[in-house]
Amino acid sequence: GQNIDQPTEMTATEGAIVQINCTYQTSGFNGLFWYQQHAGEAPTFLSYNVLDGLEEKGRFSSFLSRSKGYSYLLLKELQMKDSASYLCAVTRSNDYKLSFGAGTTVTVRA
Amino acid sequence: DTAVSQTPKYLVTQMGNDKSIKCEQNLGHDTMYWYKQDSKKFLKIMFSYNNKELIINETVPNRFSPKSPDKAHLNLHINSLELGDSAVYFCASSQEFPGQGYEQYFGPGTRLTVT
Numbered sequence: 001g002q003n004i005d006q007p008t009e010m011t012a013t014e015g016a017i018v019q020i021n022c023t024y025q026t027s028g029f030n031g032l033f034w035y036q037q038h039a040g041e042a043p044t045f046l047s048y049n050v051l052d053g054l055e056e057k058g059r060f061s062s063f064l065s066r067s068k069g070y071s072y073l074l075l076k077e078l079q080m081k082d083s084a085s086y087l088c089a090v091t092r093s094n095d096y097k098l099s100f101g102a103g104t105t106v107t108v109r110a
Numbered sequence: 111d112t113a114v115s116q117t118p119k120y121l122v123t124q125m126g127n128d129k130s131i132k133c134e135q136n137l138g139h140d141t142m143y144w145y146k147q148d149s150k151k152f153l154k155i156m157f158s159y160n161n162k163e164l165i166i167n168e169t170v171p172n173r174f175s176p177k178s179p180d181k182a183h184l185n186l187h188i189n190s191l192e193l194g195d196s197a198v199y200f201c202a203s204s205q206e207f208p209g210q211g212y213e214q215y216f217g218p219g220t221r222l223t224v225t
Binding site for chain 2: 033037044045087091092095096097098103
């Protein structure tokens with residue numbers, strides 16, 4: 001099986017930075033995805049990491065350490081519209097599916 | 111243009127009934143999925159089809175039967191609905207499998223309520 005852990009909730013102030021951590025234990029690891037899901041809506045793709053390091057995409061960055069089984073999603077210059085659930089998901093080389101963590105609900109306050 | 115669409119968006123029905131949810135994607139993708147998201151927001155894979163062929167059946171009760179008439183459509187039929195089936199069901203598609211680095215595109219979801 002795969003164990004994927006991420007915090008349940010985080011709260012931050014508009015304009016601030018928030019880091020959402022995700023740890024995983026899986027054999028045959030072959031990539032980690034981050035998705036954003038606003039309440040009542042569908043998940044949407046944010047980032048994909050397969051090699052160690054930082055991937056930057058505008059205000060959002062994602063980091064991966066394969067040896068530590070660890071990733072984080074960094075949200076900078078937080079805006080109210082960033083209030084959402086952020087889902088960490090892993091995939092394996094011998095598998096055809098994504099396994100999702102339970103998601104982290106981020107609340108941005110004015 | 112809607113990429114992945116599902117119908118209906120809301121479905122309220124009684125225990126024991128049979129219902130279907132339809133999904134269509136216009137992205138030209140070869141792979142389609144059904145996910146269930148429960149009240150705790152946990153998103154769990156149910157089925158995956160590649161080129162109309164079943165690839166993943168994630169130990170879902172056989173009351174759930176997916177059907178893919180062509181690559182652009184993946185429908186979900188549920189027999190003898192139970193209270194525990196109440197959830198949001200998401201259809202998704204991707205060009206290839208996530209293990210190859212391909213992102214998934216999700217439909218808007220179908221909120222099923224069984225009373």
